[in-house]
Amino acid sequence: MITLPPSDQDLHAYVDGHLNEADREQLQLYLAAHPAIAAKVQAWQQDAQHLRAALSGALHVVPNPQLDPTAIRHNLRRQRRRHFATAALLLIAVSVGGVGGWQARTLNFASHMLPMADAVQAYRMFAVKDGMASDWTASTSNDPQRWLDQHFARADRIPDLADAGFKPVGGRMISTEQGAAAMLVYEDGSGRKASFYIRPPGPQHYLLARGARRDGELQADYWSSDEYNYALVTQADDEAAKRVRSALGRSI
Amino acid sequence: MHGIDNQLRDLLPRLRRFAQSLTRHPASADDLVQASLEKALGAWASKQPDGDLRAWLFAILYRQFLDTQRSASRYRRLLTLFGGGQDDHHVPSAERTVVAQTTLAAFERLPHEQRAILLWVTVEGLRYQEIADILGVPIGTVMSRLSRARQALRQLSEGEITTPSLRVLK
Numbered sequence: 275m276i277t278l279p280p281s282d283q284d285l286h287a288y289v290d291g292h293l294n295e296a297d298r299e300q301l302q303l304y305l306a307a308h309p310a311i312a313a314k315v316q317a318w319q320q321d322a323q324h325l326r327a328a329l330s331g332a333l334h335v336v337p338n339p340q341l342d343p344t345a346i347r348h349n350l351r352r353q354r355r356r357h358f359a360t361a362a363l364l365l366i367a368v369s370v371g372g373v374g375g376w377q378a379r380t381l382n383f384a385s386h387m388l389p390m391a392d393a394v395q396a397y398r399m400f401a402v403k404d405g406m407a408s409d410w411t412a413s414t415s416n417d418p419q420r421w422l423d424q425h426f427a428r429a430d431r432i433p434d435l436a437d438a439g440f441k442p443v444g445g446r447m448i449s450t451e452q453g454a455a456a457m458l459v460y461e462d463g464s465g466r467k468a469s470f471y472i473r474p475p476g477p478q479h480y481l482l483a484r485g486a487r488r489d490g491e492l493q494a495d496y497w498s499s500d501e502y503n504y505a506l507v508t509q510a511d512d513e514a515a516k517r518v519r520s521a522l523g524r525s526i
Numbered sequence: 527m528h529g530i531d532n533q534l535r536d537l538l539p540r541l542r543r544f545a546q547s548l549t550r551h552p553a554s555a556d557d558l559v560q561a562s563l564e565k566a567l568g569a570w571a572s573k574q575p576d577g578d579l580r581a582w583l584f585a586i587l588y589r590q591f592l593d594t595q596r597s598a599s600r601y602r603r604l605l606t607l608f609g610g611g612q613d614d615h616h617v618p619s620a621e622r623t624v625v626a627q628t629t630l631a632a633f634e635r636l637p638h639e640q641r642a643i644l645l646w647v648t649v650e651g652l653r654y655q656e657i658a659d660i661l662g663v664p665i666g667t668v669m670s671r672l673s674r675a676r677q678a679l680r681q682l683s684e685g686e687i688t689t690p691s692l693r694v695l696k
Contacts (some may be wrong), residue, residue, distance in 0.1 A: 283669045290647055318676050321683065322648035324629035329649050332543040338556050341538055343531040346563045
C-alpha cells in the first residue's frame with residue numbers, strides 16, 4: 275500500500291506497471307490534482323513508449339547461424355577436445371620422457387643407425403600390448419585422420435588397409451628426439467596388429483627414400499613426404515601382413 | 527535432448543538486442559552474445575538458474591560485457607601509451623547527431639549501466655528485484671539508478687545537455 279504524497283519509487287513503479295490496482299487508482303487521483311508531478315510521470319511514460327518502439331526493430335534482425343545453441347555446443351566441444359589433446363600430449367611427453375627415459379634413450383640412439391628404428395621400437399613397446407594407453411581410440415571417435423591432423427598439420431592421408439582386413443583401433447602420441455611422433459595401431463579380425471607411424475624428419479631434415487627393412491620378427495616399410503617420415507610396421511612373415519603391405523602400396 | 531535449446535532460440539533476438547544496446551555495434555554485439563552463450567551452456571550442466579532464464583542470461587551477458595570493457599580499456603591505455611589509439615567507437619555518428627533529439631539517440635548516449643537498466647525495466651519489463659539480483663545490489667540502489675537514468679534520458683531527449691563528443695555537421 276503506497277502512502278501519499280508518493281515517493282519517487284512509487285512513481286517509477288506506476289510507470290512500469292508494478293503497482294496493484296488499488297495503489298494505481300489512488301496514485302491516478304493524486305496525479306490529477308498535481309499537474310507538475312503528472313507531467314513528469316507522463317514524460318517518463320512517453321520516453322518508455324518511444325524506447326520500446328525504437329528498439330522493437332532490433333528484435334527482427336537477420337538470424338545469425340553461429341549463435342544457434344547447436345553451433346555453440348559444437349564450438350564448446352571442439353575447444354574442450356583441443357584442450358584435452360594438448361593436456362594429453364603434455365602428459366605423454368612427460369611420462370614417456372621420464373618413465374620411459376631409458377627405453378627412449380636406446381630408441382633415439384637406434385634411430386641414428388637404422389631408418390625408422392623408432393617406429394619398430396614403438397611397435398614393440400606399445401602396439402603388441404592390448405590395452406595400450408591411447409590418445410585416440412575407435413570407440414571414442416571414428417575419425418583417426420582428424421586426430422592425426424590435429425597434431426601434424428600436413429600429414430599424408432592415413433593408409434587404408436581395409437582390403438587386407440585391418441582397421442584403425444587406437445593411436446598414441448610419442449615423444450622422440452626429432453619431435454612428437456604418433457603411432458596408429460591397426461588390427462584385423464583375429465587380433466593381428468600393424469602400425470602406421472609418423473614423425474617429423476628432425477632438425478637435419480632427414481627424409482627417406484621409399485624402402486623396407488627387417489628387424490627381427492618385424493618389417494618396417496618406410497617413406498617420406500615433404501614434411502614427415504612414415505613407417506608401416508608389420509609382422510615380417512605373416513600372410514596377413516603381406517596383404518597389408520600390398521594394400522599399403524595401393525594406398526599411398 | 528537439450529531442453530533449453532529451444533528456449534534459448536526464442537530468447538536469442540532479445541539477447542542480441544540487449545548486446546546491441548550495450549556495444550552499439552552489430553558485429554561486436556553478436557560476438558558478445560556468442561561468448562555469453564558459451565558461458566551459459568558451459569555452466570548449464572552444473573549451475574542452472576533459480577528463476578527466469580531470461581534474467582539469468584542477461585546477467586551473464588552483462589558481466590561478459592563488463593569484462594570485455596575492462597580489458598578493452600586496458601588495451602586502449604596501452605595504445606595511448608604507444609602514441610596511437612584513437613577510439614571513436616563510442617562517438618555518435620553524423621546520422622546519430624542529426625537525430626540527437628529523439629529518444630533512441632538520447633538513449634544511446636547514456637552510460638552503459640543506465641542503458642542496461644532502462645532496457646531491462648521499460649523494454650523487457652523485468653521486475654526491480656530481478657535487476658537487483660542481476661547487478662548484485664540492493665533494490666534501493668536499483669531504484670535510485672533507475673531514477674537517475676530516467677532523468678538523464680529526459681534531459682538528453684530535450685537537448686539540455688550537449689556532450690563534447692557531439693560533432694558539428696558539415
